[in-house]
Amino acid sequence: MWRNSIAVAALVLATPAAWAQMAQPLDPAQAIRVTLGGAPVAVVSSDLGDSRVQTRGGAMVVDLHATLTLRNSGAQNIRGITLQVMAQEMTPGGKGSVAVPSLNVPPGRDFPIRINLRLLRPLPAPQAGPLVEVGLDGVLFADFSFAGPDRLNSRRTLTAWEMEARRDREYLKAVLEKNGAPGLQQEMLASLSRQQSRPRLDVQVSRPPGRSISAAVSALTGRTVSFASLKLPEAPLELLSGAAQINGAEASTPHIEVANRSDRPVRYFEVGWIVKDDAGREYLAGSLPSTAASLDLRPGRSAAATQDRTYRFSQPGIAGMSGYISQVEFADGRLWIPSRKALQDAALLGIVPVSAEEQRLSEIYRSKGVQALVEELGKF
Amino acid sequence: MSIWFVRHPREADLALFAGGELGPVARWRIEGHVTGCSPCRHAVAEFFEMRSKVMDLGDVPHVDWDALAAGIHRRVAREREAARPVAMWRPAWGAALALLLLVATGAYVAQRNAVPGTVLDASAGGLELRLGEGQAFTLMNDAQELTQVTWRVSADTASARYLDGETGQITINNVYVAQ
Numbered sequence: 001m002w003r004n005s006i007a008v009a010a011l012v013l014a015t016p017a018a019w020a021q022m023a024q025p026l027d028p029a030q031a032i033r034v035t036l037g038g039a040p041v042a043v044v045s046s047d048l049g050d051s052r053v054q055t056r057g058g059a060m061v062v063d064l065h066a067t068l069t070l071r072n073s074g075a076q077n078i079r080g081i082t083l084q085v086m087a088q089e090m091t092p093g094g095k096g097s098v099a100v101p102s103l104n105v106p107p108g109r110d111f112p113i114r115i116n117l118r119l120l121r122p123l124p125a126p127q128a129g130p131l132v133e134v135g136l137d138g139v140l141f142a143d144f145s146f147a148g149p150d151r152l153n154s155r156r157t158l159t160a161w162e163m164e165a166r167r168d169r170e171y172l173k174a175v176l177e178k179n180g181a182p183g184l185q186q187e188m189l190a191s192l193s194r195q196q197s198r199p200r201l202d203v204q205v206s207r208p209p210g211r212s213i214s215a216a217v218s219a220l221t222g223r224t225v226s227f228a229s230l231k232l233p234e235a236p237l238e239l240l241s242g243a244a245q246i247n248g249a250e251a252s253t254p255h256i257e258v259a260n261r262s263d264r265p266v267r268y269f270e271v272g273w274i275v276k277d278d279a280g281r282e283y284l285a286g287s288l289p290s291t292a293a294s295l296d297l298r299p300g301r302s303a304a305a306t307q308d309r310t311y312r313f314s315q316p317g318i319a320g321m322s323g324y325i326s327q328v329e330f331a332d333g334r335l336w337i338p339s340r341k342a343l344q345d346a347a348l349l350g351i352v353p354v355s356a357e358e359q360r361l362s363e364i365y366r367s368k369g370v371q372a373l374v375e376e377l378g379k380f
Numbered sequence: 381m382s383i384w385f386v387r388h389p390r391e392a393d394l395a396l397f398a399g400g401e402l403g404p405v406a407r408w409r410i411e412g413h414v415t416g417c418s419p420c421r422h423a424v425a426e427f428f429e430m431r432s433k434v435m436d437l438g439d440v441p442h443v444d445w446d447a448l449a450a451g452i453h454r455r456v457a458r459e460r461e462a463a464r465p466v467a468m469w470r471p472a473w474g475a476a477l478a479l480l481l482l483v484a485t486g487a488y489v490a491q492r493n494a495v496p497g498t499v500l501d502a503s504a505g506g507l508e509l510r511l512g513e514g515q516a517f518t519l520m521n522d523a524q525e526l527t528q529v530t531w532r533v534s535a536d537t538a539s540a541r542y543l544d545g546e547t548g549q550i551t552i553n554n555v556y557v558a559q
Contacts, residue, residue, distance in 0.1 A: 050418050063422070067546075085519070087517050096507070096517060096519050097553070097554045098519065098551060098552070098553055099551070100551055102549075102550050112549075114522065114546060116506075116522050117518060117519050118506075118518040120515060120516040121515050161552075196527050202501075202504075203502050203531075203532070203533045203538075204499060204500065205499070205533050206499045206500070284532060286532045287532060287533075289535060311533065314503075359528070359541070359543060359550055
C-alpha cells in the first residue's frame with residue numbers, strides 16, 4: 001500500500017518535471033518581437049522554422065532560427081542593413097546584431113534575413129514580454145544615405161562595407177576590361193585560394209573580475225611585445241607605436257599610439273592587429289579601435305588607445321605582432337579605407353579576409369561560372 | 381540528398397565536428413548531412429554549447445610556471461643576500477602585519493563578491509557572450525563550409541561573417557559587450 005502510494009506520488013511529482021525537460025513548442029508571440037516602426041523597410045513575414053524553447057535543469061535554452069522577409073519601402077536601392085537583436089535579461093551585459101551587406105534590393109522588392117541564435121538563461125522565465133527583441137539599427141542606400149537609430153554605429157560599418165564593395169567591383173571590372181573573362185577567372189581562382197588558405201584563429205576576449213591579480217601574474221611571467229608598424233603610404237594616420245603584454249597564448253592590455261598625418265580632424269580609427277606564431281604564420285587577430293568616446297584628433301596631433309582586456313588565442317605561442325591603419329572616420333563623417341593596391345603592396349591580401357563583396361562575387365563564380373559573374377558586375 | 385549524406389553520423393563524429401576537429405572529407409560529409417537533418421543539427425548545436433562550457437572551465441589565466449619559479453628563486457636569493465640579523469621586535473612590524481591581514485581579508489571578500497566576468501568568444505561555429513556561468517547569448521554562423529566563415533574581435537565586439545547557404549547572402553553577426 002505504502003509502496004504504491006510512494007510510487008504514485010513520485011509519478012505525480014516527476015511528470016511535470018519530465019514534461020518540462022521535453023522540448024516545448026515555441027510561441028512566436030512570446031519568444032520574439034520584431035519592430036521596425038517608421039523605417040524604410042517593412043516586415044512582410046516571419047518564419048520561425050524549427051525554433052524551440054527547452055528547459056534543462058535550472059536553465060532555459062532558446063534556439064531561434066528565424067527567417068524574416070523584409071520589403072524595401074524606400075526610394076533607393078538598399079545596399080546594406082543591420083538589425084539589432086536584444087535578449088531580455090542580457091541587456092545589461094550585451095546585445096547582438098545581424099547585418100547583411102552587399103545587397104542590391106530595388107524599391108518594392110522583398111529580401112530575406114536569417115537570424116540564428118541561442119539563448120541560455122537561468123529559470124524562471126521572465127513573466128512578461130518577448131525573450132528576444134529584433135529592431136532596426138540602420139539601412140544604407142545606394143546614394144550612401146542612411147536611415148535608422150544607429151545605436152550600434154551601423155552608419156559607419158555599413159558605409160565602410162559599401163566602400164569596400166565598390167573598391168573591389170571596380171578592381172574586378174578593370175581586370176575584366178584589361179584581360180577579359182580569362183583574366184577575371186584567374187582573379188577569382190586566386191581569391192578563392194586566399195579564402196581557403198587564410199589562417200584562422202579562435203579568439204576569446206575577457207574582462208575578468210580579478211584582473212588586477214591576473215595583471216600582476218602576467219607582469220611577473222609575461223613579456224612586452226611591440227607592434228611592427230605596417231605602413232600604408234596613403235593612410236591618413238600613422239601607427240607610431242604599439243605593445244601588449246604577452247603570456248603564452250594570451251595578450252593583455254594592448255596599447256597603440258597614432259598620429260594624424262592628414263589635413264582633417266579624425267573622430268574614429270581602427271588598427272588591424274596581426275599576430276605571428278612561432279612557425280611564422282600570420283593571423284588577423286582583430287582590430288584595435290580608438291577608445292575615446294569623443295575623439296577629436298587634429299592634424300599633426302597624436303592619440304593613444306589602451307584596452308583593458310585579455311585576448312586569448314587558440315594558437316599557443318605568439319612570437320610577434322604588427323598593426324596597420326585599417327579604417328579612419330573624419331570629423332565630417334567621411335571614411336577612409338585602404339586601397340586594394342595598398343593592401344597588396346603591404347602583403348596584407350593573404351592575411352586580411354577578402355571583403356564581403358569579394359566573397360559574394362567569388363561564390364557566384366564558384367557556383368555559376370564566370371559568365372554569371374560578368375553579368376553580376378554589369379549590374380553596378 | 382546524396383547517399384553520402386543519408387546515413388546518420390556517429391555521435392562521436394558529430395562531437396568532433398562541433399569542435400572543428402574532423403578532417404576535410406569527414407567534415408564535408410557531416411556538413412552535407414546536418415544541412416538536411418534537423419536532429420543531427422541540434423546534436424551538433426548541443427555539442428557546440430557543451431564545448432563552450434568546457435572551455436569556460438579552462439578560464440584560468442595561463443601561467444608560465446617555470447618562469448614564475450625562476451622569478452621566485454631570484455627574489456629569494458636577492459633577499460637572502462640583503463638580509464641582516466634581526467635585533468629586536470619593533471612595534472611598526474605589528475602595524476604592518478595588521479595592515480597585511482586587512483588587505484588580504486579585503487582581497488578575499490572582494491574575490492568572493494566579484495561580479496562574474498564577461499567573456500566574448502569568436503570561432504567558426506558562432507559568437508558567444510557569456511555572463512558568469514548561467515547566461516549565454518550565441519549568434520550562430522550557418523555557413524556550409526568552414527572556409528566561408530571569417531571572424532574577428534575588438535575591445536567590446538566580436539564579429540563573424542559567413543556566406544549563408546540558404547539565402548546566398550553574406551551575413552555578419554556581431555555581439556557587443558556593454559561598456
